[in-house]
Amino acid sequence: MLSSDKVTPQLMITVGTAVIGSLQFGYNTGVINAPQNIIESFYNETWSSRFSEPIPQTTLTALWSLSVAIFSVGGMFGSFSVGLFVNRFGRRNSMLMANVLAFISAIFMGFSKLAASFEMLVIGRLIVGVYSGLSTGFVPMYIEEISPTSLRGALGTLHQLGVVIGILMAQIFGLESIMGNASLWPLLLGFTLLPSVLQCVLLPLCPESPRYLLLINCNEENKARGVLIKLRGTDEVSEEMEEMKEESQQMMKEKKVTIPELFRSPVYRQPIFVAIMLQLSQQLSGINAVFYYSTMIFERAGVSQPVYATIGTGVVNTAFTVVSLFVVERMGRRPLHLIGLMGMAVSAVFLTVAMALLECYNVTVDQGSPIPLVVCKNNRLEPFPLIQQLCGPYVFIIFTILLLGFFVFTYFKVPETKGCTFDEIAAGFRQTAGQGSDKYSAPEEFNTLRGDDPDL
Ligand SMILES: *[C@@H]1O[C@H](CO)[C@@H](O)[C@H](O)[C@H]1NC(C)=O
Numbered sequence: 001m002l003s004s005d006k007v008t009p010q011l012m013i014t015v016g017t018a019v020i021g022s023l024q025f026g027y028n029t030g031v032i033n034a035p036q037n038i039i040e041s042f043y044n045e046t047w048s049s050r051f052s053e054p055i056p057q058t059t060l061t062a063l064w065s066l067s068v069a070i071f072s073v074g075g076m077f078g079s080f081s082v083g084l085f086v087n088r089f090g091r092r093n094s095m096l097m098a099n100v101l102a103f104i105s106a107i108f109m110g111f112s113k114l115a116a117s118f119e120m121l122v123i124g125r126l127i128v129g130v131y132s133g134l135s136t137g138f139v140p141m142y143i144e145e146i147s148p149t150s151l152r153g154a155l156g157t158l159h160q161l162g163v164v165i166g167i168l169m170a171q172i173f174g175l176e177s178i179m180g181n182a183s184l185w186p187l188l189l190g191f192t193l194l195p196s197v198l199q200c201v202l203l204p205l206c207p208e209s210p211r212y213l214l215l216i217n218c219n220e221e222n223k224a225r226g227v228l229i230k231l232r233g234t235d236e237v238s239e240e241m242e243e244m245k246e247e248s249q250q251m252m253k254e255k256k257v258t259i260p261e262l263f264r265s266p267v268y269r270q271p272i273f274v275a276i277m278l279q280l281s282q283q284l285s286g287i288n289a290v291f292y293y294s295t296m297i298f299e300r301a302g303v304s305q306p307v308y309a310t311i312g313t314g315v316v317n318t319a320f321t322v323v324s325l326f327v328v329e330r331m332g333r334r335p336l337h338l339i340g341l342m343g344m345a346v347s348a349v350f351l352t353v354a355m356a357l358l359e360c361y362n363v364t365v366d367q368g369s370p371i372p373l374v375v376c377k378n379n380r381l382e383p384f385p386l387i388q389q390l391c392g393p394y395v396f397i398i399f400t401i402l403l404l405g406f407f408v409f410t411y412f413k414v415p416e417t418k419g420c421t422f423d424e425i426a427a428g429f430r431q432t433a434g435q436g437s438d439k440y441s442a443p444e445e446f447n448t449l450r451g452d453d454p455d456l
Pocket of ligand 1 (some may be wrong): 044045054055056057060
């Protein structure tokens with residue numbers, strides 16, 4: 001173990017400050033689900049007082065969907081804009097600047113009730129979406145760049161931990177007895193202001209990423225060394241400095257790559273394909289369906305307080321993110337991802353069986369689970385129960401098949417990156433590209449240590 005492999009207090013504080021951004025993303029993802037009925041009444045009242053007639057149901061549904069979904073639209077814009085900020089202003093300053101968006105959105109959402117304006121809430125959701133998209137780019141990048149190679153996986157998990165804790169916080173704060181009620185919901189949405197204030201106070205005490213300092217300006221070497229000494233709590237940083245310098249020289253030699261080139265060039269095709277598949281394996285695993293509809297699932301399963309069961313899923317999610325934090329560097333990223341995929345596949349099979357059993361007891365698909373309900377909406381008018389019967393479990397079988405596909409892909413195509421430097425990872429992919437992806441033969445250290453994307 002190198003002397004630089006320690007988790008120093010300075011490193012912890014810096015990482016902790018950064019993950020406030022992850023917390024914000026999670027919070028704003030989860031916050032909108034609990035107070036749905038209350039905010040819908042607000043929309044209705046506002047509409048009534050403006051137009052002297054109650055809001056039509058379709059308009060209300062559209063307006064609510066817009067309030068929820070516009071967050072993702074903002075998130076997409078934010079994600080695409082990450083590159084505009086990080087290389088111009090630096091990683092730390094980008095995070096600092098993004099908080100302006102969190103402030104503005106908190107004000108828009110927090111005062112929408114007072115101003116009797118649902119437009120303000122929608123705009124606030126859009127802006128906090130942009131902020132969240134930026135944060136999900138900034139935070140993992142900053143954490144990875146300031147972490148020692150051996151701890152990069154574990155500390156990278158903290159971003160994910162921040163997200164799930166944020167979701168959990170939103171679930172708890174959204175309880176009717178806390179802020180999920182008619183008088184306090186503006187505070188529930190405006191709460192996003194507080195973490196931003198905290199981050200703005202702490203960020204100036206955190207150093208700029210040493211990799212960024214080296215990449216932008218070679219004369220910043222002393223500054224970068226100073227940052228490393230501070231973060232690692234030791235003067236013996238020359239080895240890591242060399243590694244970083246080599247990397248930044250490599251990066252400066254490489255010309256700028258356009259998006260189409262990413263897909264055309266054999267050098268990039270393999271890593272970009274792996275990255276996309278890893279993201280898809282998360283998005284198409286069915287976990288989001290479980291998260292968005294868990295309250296409804298528990299309700300239909302006969303749980304008397306479904307909100308608490310939903311909070312239970314948030315707790316389990318958080319607990320296992322903590323577990324992965326401790327085992328990721330020991331087990332590697334790849335085996336963990338494989339276990340996760342297999343676990344999800346088994347769960348999907350269980351859900352299929354559970355639904356089939358529910359049907360045996362004469363419970364219709366509608367009561368069995370809301371997910372096929374959504375997918376089978378068109379079939380609900382069909383008089384044939386057979387179609388419903390086939391359609392219900394069918395959805396989970398799709399998830400099972402997808403998950404098994406991702407498992408096979410990860411097993412054969414995704415290399416372990418545990419303990420590898422950025423350079424070694426890139427070299428591994430270059431080697432693969434050079435030989436054609438059929439004859440997979442990476443450098444020795446790349447092959448013996450195999451894993452997945454640290455962002456997952
Ligand atoms: C809107 O509020 C009015 C009056 O309280 C109520 O009668 C109506 O059902 C509500 N409309 C919707 C779509 O919820």
